[in-house]
Amino acid sequence: MNTPVVLDPMTLPSDDNVNSYTFCVELKGSRWFLQKGKMIAYYGQISFDGIGHGRFERLVRTSFHSPLHASDWVVAEGSGKMLLADRAFDVNSFDLDDGNLTIRSGNLLAYEPSLALKQSIVPGFVTLIGTGKFVAASNGPVVFMEPPLRVDPQALVGWADCPSPCHHYDHGYMTGVMGGIRSLTGIGGTSGEEHQFEFVGAGTVLMQSSEALMAEQATGLVPNEPGVPGGPGGGGQHGSTPRMPGQLGDLQRRFGL
Amino acid sequence: MFRLQGSKTLAVDLAGDSVKAKNGSMVAYDGRMTFKKMSGGGEGLRGMVTRRLTGEQMTVMEVSGQGTCYFADRASEINLVSLHGDKLYVEASNLLATDAGLRTGTTFTGLRGGASGNGLFTTTVEGTGQAAIVSDGTAVLLRVSPQYPLMVDPGAYIAHQGRLQQSFQSGVNFRTLMGEGSGEAFQIRFEGDGLVYVQPSERNTVGGDV
Known part of the structure; x- marks a missing residue:
């Protein structure tokens, strides 16, 4: 004992x-x-x-x-x-x-x-x-990784000394009617890993060894200014039409409407 | 007799004697075992009525036989406590198993229980023997001595033993009412001589968000 x-x-x-x-x-x-x-x-x-x-x-x-x-x-x-x-x-x-x-x-x-x-x-x-x-x-011990690397959004804890990450979508998931249907319905199989965050440059990326997230707290919104990402009037330049996954940009924008 | 198999499983070797454990916490056994639900935690009619009235309910089974019996509860960490004639105060939900020779009962905790969301009563374990308590994450065992009182968040408190006085400490002021609370408005203050078990996780408490 x-x-x-x-x-x-x-x-x-x-x-x-x-x-x-x-x-x-x-x-x-x-x-x-x-x-x-x-x-x-x-x-x-x-x-x-x-x-x-x-x-x-x-x-x-x-x-x-x-x-x-x-x-x-x-x-x-x-x-x-x-x-x-x-x-x-x-x-x-x-x-x-x-x-x-x-x-x-x-x-x-x-x-x-x-x-x-x-x-x-x-x-x-x-x-x-x-x-x-x-x-x-x-959740679980922290793992330190060096860019370039792509990480699962749920496992990301943070990053040091490197530029902000960008989204990365697997090509088959993003384009084409079949890819859209697959990711929307799961028919034909999705791996759940079609979307990652991509880090480039010099620095360190901190990962947790599980995909359990802490509950996010609603913290309110950033100032309503043009150019501020995530702001109510800043980031959203496209209208309220819901976007289908598997679509490269919105239809009306492709037709210049 | 009680030993840990890893940190999340309790193994109890029995040789014809018995042990009291939380109902349904057996995960495996070898040898021959009999499980008997004890009405009212084996505290007789009076204990049964007290538990029903105080809300400090505990369904207990008595396990007896020959061999080894394994207990676990939702992958919580298990802490063994040896008692030598002294008294352990523990929340009923955190008590996993006790030696059959230990007496359990209920006691009034005062305001502290109201804030920790565990009711106004707590369970006591008394006598000589071993008890197993569970905690969410490895528990930290802190000593309280007369010159070093300890303040504990009600949501993280699981058990204490020794001669301790507990009082309720509140930092509520006009800022709390204005929504400028510190999130740490309520604490239990332990004074005297003894040990306090704290878990690295907070239950949702009435006072937790203030």
């Missing part, structure tokens, strides 16, 4: 993993940004306040630039040790050294204020810029 390890404030690691599902952050009068509800326990004097708290004015100005995610984040402040975990997903800490990393917003648990959080122009992702430590969750 294995005897479980009993931990107390002395034996808990400082800014390191307790086990693969739990991470311990030590605060010494410092602050950390934390996604709401990821703290499971703490020792010491720590207070949790929403981003909108007046005292954080300066902190938010330098390290938090995402009004859409503001309601999901809190600032932990004080001294002590706190444990972070998320739905028994694997958690890992990463160090950025004057770098940048883009990550699915639900996978980011916490970060040091020496990093700045900005919303990525890829909807649902956020970018961390600067030097410091952050903690991220993944």
